[in-house]
Amino acid sequence: MPDGLPSDGLVIVAKRDCPTCVLVEPVMQSLDRAGALAVLSQDDPSFPAGVRTVIDDQTLERSFRLNIEAVPTLIRFAGGCEVERTVGWNRAEWTRLAGAAAQGDGLPAWQPGCGSKSVEPGVHEALVARYGDPGLTSREIALGEWDDPIEACFERGWSDGLPVVPPTDERILRMLGGTERKPSEIVGLIPPNLSPCTVEKVAINAVMAGCKPEYMPVVLGVLEAALDPLFVLHGLLCTTHFSGPLVIINGPATRQVGMNSGVNALGQGNRANATIGRALQLIVRNVGGGIPGAIDRATLGNPGKYTFCFAEDESDPEWEPLAQRRGIAAGKSAVTLFHAEGVHGFIDQKSRTPDELVRSLAMGLFGVGHPKLCDAGNAVLVLSPEHYRIFKEGGWTRRRIEDELYQALKRPGSDLVWGAQNVAEGLPPGMADRMVDKFQPMPDGVLIVRAGGPAGLFSAIIGGWPGQRVREECQAVTREIRP
Amino acid sequence: MSGSKLRDPTAETAPTRRARLAPPASLEGKTVALMDIGKSRGKEFLDRLEGHFKAAGVSTKRYAKPTNTKVAPVAMLQKIAAEAQLAVIALSD
Numbered sequence: 317m318p319d320g321l322p323s324d325g326l327v328i329v330a331k332r333d334c335p336t337c338v339l340v341e342p343v344m345q346s347l348d349r350a351g352a353l354a355v356l357s358q359d360d361p362s363f364p365a366g367v368r369t370v371i372d373d374q375t376l377e378r379s380f381r382l383n384i385e386a387v388p389t390l391i392r393f394a395g396g397c398e399v400e401r402t403v404g405w406n407r408a409e410w411t412r413l414a415g416a417a418a419q420g421d422g423l424p425a426w427q428p429g430c431g432s433k434s435v436e437p438g439v440h441e442a443l444v445a446r447y448g449d450p451g452l453t454s455r456e457i458a459l460g461e462w463d464d465p466i467e468a469c470f471e472r473g474w475s476d477g478l479p480v481v482p483p484t485d486e487r488i489l490r491m492l493g494g495t496e497r498k499p500s501e502i503v504g505l506i507p508p509n510l511s512p513c514t515v516e517k518v519a520i521n522a523v524m525a526g527c528k529p530e531y532m533p534v535v536l537g538v539l540e541a542a543l544d545p546l547f548v549l550h551g552l553l554c555t556t557h558f559s560g561p562l563v564i565i566n567g568p569a570t571r572q573v574g575m576n577s578g579v580n581a582l583g584q585g586n587r588a589n590a591t592i593g594r595a596l597q598l599i600v601r602n603v604g605g606g607i608p609g610a611i612d613r614a615t616l617g618n619p620g621k622y623t624f625c626f627a628e629d630e631s632d633p634e635w636e637p638l639a640q641r642r643g644i645a646a647g648k649s650a651v652t653l654f655h656a657e658g659v660h661g662f663i664d665q666k667s668r669t670p671d672e673l674v675r676s677l678a679m680g681l682f683g684v685g686h687p688k689l690c691d692a693g694n695a696v697l698v699l700s701p702e703h704y705r706i707f708k709e710g711g712w713t714r715r716r717i718e719d720e721l722y723q724a725l726k727r728p729g730s731d732l733v734w735g736a737q738n739v740a741e742g743l744p745p746g747m748a749d750r751m752v753d754k755f756q757p758m759p760d761g762v763l764i765v766r767a768g769g770p771a772g773l774f775s776a777i778i779g780g781w782p783g784q785r786v787r788e789e790c791q792a793v794t795r796e797i798r799p
Numbered sequence: 800m801s802g803s804k805l806r807d808p809t810a811e812t813a814p815t816r817r818a819r820l821a822p823p824a825s826l827e828g829k830t831v832a833l834m835d836i837g838k839s840r841g842k843e844f845l846d847r848l849e850g851h852f853k854a855a856g857v858s859t860k861r862y863a864k865p866t867n868t869k870v871a872p873v874a875m876l877q878k879i880a881a882e883a884q885l886a887v888i889a890l891s892d
Contacts (some may be wrong), residue, residue, distance in 0.1 A: 405834070442828050452806055454806040454808075454811070455806070455807040455811050456804050456805075456806060456814065457804060457805045457806065457807055457815055458804050458808075459803050459804060459805065463803075465803055465805060468805070469805070474808050474809070482803070482805055483805050483806050483808055484803065484804070484805060484806075485804070485806065488806055506810075509810060509812070511810030511812070512810070513810075515811075517808065520806050520807075520808040521808050524808055602808040602809045602810075603808070603809060603810050604810075605809075605810065605812075
């Protein structure tokens with residue numbers, strides 16, 4: 317039993333903020349006159365008045381050790397052991413447990429109590445970290461008395477260059493509360509070092525990225541998709557090319573965690589968008605050892621390698637979302653991972669028909685990589701609401717847009733071969749006599765996704781990675797997110 | 800923040816303390832920064848060291864903290880990092 321409590325007698329755990337505790341203050345005074353009593357006061361050591369032994373438990377340590385869930389809780393101890401307890405105010409229970417002094421004349425026969433401060437959201441995990449066994453197996457890193465934890469994370473190389481949230485036990489425990497999966501479960505081997513990554517390591521890095529616990533299922537789904545051999549994460553992170561993982565989320569999870577698919581969807585400002593994408597990058601860096609300048613050999617990289625994550629706008633029931641197009645059942649949440657370079661803005665404020673717009677989009681898309689290179693990576697096309705409206709009003713579905721776009725993305729090889737148009741870069745001379753596809757067949761060639769704010773005849777083109785050329789070996793991956 | 804503890808986010812394949820940089824195999828072609836932290840007789844100590852380095856054909860550059868009561872200014876540390884490959888910090892009471 318916790319220190320300071322009578323080994324034979326009564327203990328009441330109470331707080332002034334609880335109306336039922338205030339109601340039974342006269343009963344506590346009566347019990348104090350009758351025998352050995354200690355009251356643990358969670359929020360105000362001057363409460364209750366008129367009781368000789370009031371123990372200040374504002375640290376909640378004793379409440380935690382007694383596993384108090386509600387107040388008032390009346391406990392009877394005998395020989396240093398708990399004999400029985402009752403929760404809330406119930407005259408019959410209190411008198412059975414504590415005798416006639418607990419009669420409480422004038423009080424109602426029964427009144428429920430309030431939640432204990434020790435089980436308030438976030439508090440319980442902090443108490444487990446402080447006084448209990450957090451059950452975490454990751455190595456402890458002790459900091460000096462005057463160390464700044466954020467600076468300590470930088471010094472140890474755990475950061476992507478921006479400050480990270482220091483991974484303390486209580487934060488990690490809260491994060492683990494966001495998933496039903498065991499902390500010890502291994503999610504997979506993280507390249508390049510092929511280091512086993514447990515759910516606990518995911519939670520630690522999710523803390524550092526700034527995630528909320530409810531993002532954990534999404535983060536785990538993102539990581540599982542990234543570890544699909546078809547995504548070739550190792551190759552992506554060590555390439556000299558610009559690309560890094562782009563995360564597109566579909567389904568109810570996007571609304572549950574408050575992701576942004578609207579205004580500035582590809583930009584800053586939304587916590588879920590920002591931190592889910594960042595968590596993946598931190599896991600690759602910290603667990604896998606994918607360090608820029610070491611195994612990450614990007615010539616230039618792109619800002620999306622900090623984080624690149626957004627949700628698709630699924631507000632139009634006539635639109636087939638990306639995840640469904642890629643085989644996920646409607647109503648399910650899913651993640652699609654794509655090897656993405658930066659965002660290339662596409663402006664068209666003149667097209668008014670689907671035919672005009674699809675030809676115009678094809679011109680923009682042809683610039684991916686180089687205007688004279690084909691099959692050097694695929695693309696994501698983020699259709700804004702105003703551009704989408706042109707297709708919708710013309711009766712074009714996703715499938716129609718894909719088909720027409722695929723046809724519009726063919727060019728005579730003679731325009732693209734080495735030296736053509738007085739530009740050395742291009743395709744081998746042997747391709748001069750054929751029509752050449754810019755990208756692979758749909759739906760892999762151009763992943764169309766809807767997002768963006770309501771105003772602006774702009775869409776976004778996101779180029780892919782030349783590693784996608786061999787479809788059997790490398791392509792975008794879509795996975796259902798498990799709860 | 801005092802005395803807190805964190806959990807390691809890595810695969811734990813490296814020691815928790817960062818290893819010290821290994822001393823260079825040779826001083827040839829390198830510049831040694833001689834930094835006076837401002838305590839008494841530090842200059843005297845560095846003068847002697849500088850003499851030894853010069854005799855060995857090693858180039859040196861001298862730096863001095865404005866005061867020994869405060870940490871070195873960032874600008875001075877950056878200057879040392881840009882101009883020298885090694886540093887000797889003189890403490891001589």
